Amino acid sequence: xxxxxxxxxxxxxxxxxxxxxxxxxxxxxxxxxxxxxxxxxxxxxxxxxxxxxxxxxxxxxxxxxxxxxxxxxxxxxxxxxxxxxxxxxxxxxxxxxxxxxxxxxxxxxxxxxxxxxxxxxxxxxxxxxxxxxxxxxxxxxxxxxxxxxxxxxxxxxxxxxxxxxxxxxxxxxxxxxxxxxxxxxxxxxxx
Numbered sequence: 001x002x003x004x005x006x007x008x009x010x011x012x013x014x015x016x017x018x019x020x021x022x023x024x025x026x027x028x029x030x031x032x033x034x035x036x037x038x039x040x041x042x043x044x045x046x047x048x049x050x051x052x053x054x055x056x057x058x059x060x061x062x063x064x065x066x067x068x069x070x071x072x073x074x075x076x077x078x079x080x081x082x083x084x085x086x087x088x089x090x091x092x093x094x095x096x097x098x099x100x101x102x103x104x105x106x107x108x109x110x111x112x113x114x115x116x117x118x119x120x121x122x123x124x125x126x127x128x129x130x131x132x133x134x135x136x137x138x139x140x141x142x143x144x145x146x147x148x149x150x151x152x153x154x155x156x157x158x159x160x161x162x163x164x165x166x167x168x169x170x171x172x173x174x175x176x177x178x179x180x181x182x183x184x185x186x187x188x189x190x191x
Contacts, residue, residue, distance in 0.1 A: 034115075040077065041185050044084035044091060049098045053079050055115040056101070056144050059122040061152045068157050070148065078151040085177035094147075097140035104129065104137065 034048040042050050054076045063069030070076070083091050102114045108128045110121045117125065129141035152158060159166055174182075 041188050042080055043181065043184055043188075045080050045095065045098070048102065049095055050076060050080060051115040052098045052102045053144075055117075055122055056126075057148055057152075059119055059126055060145060060148045062119060067161050068155075070152050073152065073155045073157055075148060075151045075155070078155075079147055081178065081181045082147065082151065084181055085175075094143065097143060100136070101129075101140055101144065 034046075034051045036042070036047055036050070037054070040050060045053065054071065057070035057075045057079070061070030061073075061075060063072060083094055086094075105112060105114055105117060105121070105125045108125050110117055110125055114122060114125060126141055126145075129137045130145075132138050132141075153162065156166060
């Protein structure tokens with residue numbers, strides 16, 4: 001086998017550099033740029049998945065006309081707790097759905113990741129997912145909408161807006177999983 005010519009060697013070198021640049025950019029687009037906001041901790045989700053949940057909560061429960069926003073109420077942290085407390089197969093499906101949701105906007109004409117879009121663009125992506133002909137996109141959107149709104153309306157800060165006086169039992173008794181989750185978050189905050 002003969003050695004490649006200078007021209008062929010140069011072509012391979014340039015092709016390799018282009019391939020590395022494109023691959024690095026794609027990897028960064030998929031994995032990079034995620035940080036926790038002050039006060040946030042994650043137990044079930046990755047930092048990236050929590051960023052997607054924050055974007056979903058901001059989109060579906062933005063707060064208006066005096067209503068508190070989902071982010072003000074910490075609904076994204078509540079979703080982390082709910083996913084932490086459920087069985088592993090369901091939690092794994094939800095996490096995979098969040099990963100897909102983050103990178104689906106280009107399919108619907110929006111350049112960028114879901115968590116990087118403005119609220120109007122995220123709402124458009126979400127609405128189009130709900131009407132998609134692809135069942136998996138519909139299922140992801142429905143699951144995240146139900147989980148977000150369930151956590152939002154379960155907050156006692158929202159009850160006055162919906163005319164709910166609260167439970168008859170005045171002393172709340174959170175489930176054991178909520179108590180363990182709170183303990184782990186306290187330990188993580190202390191370290």
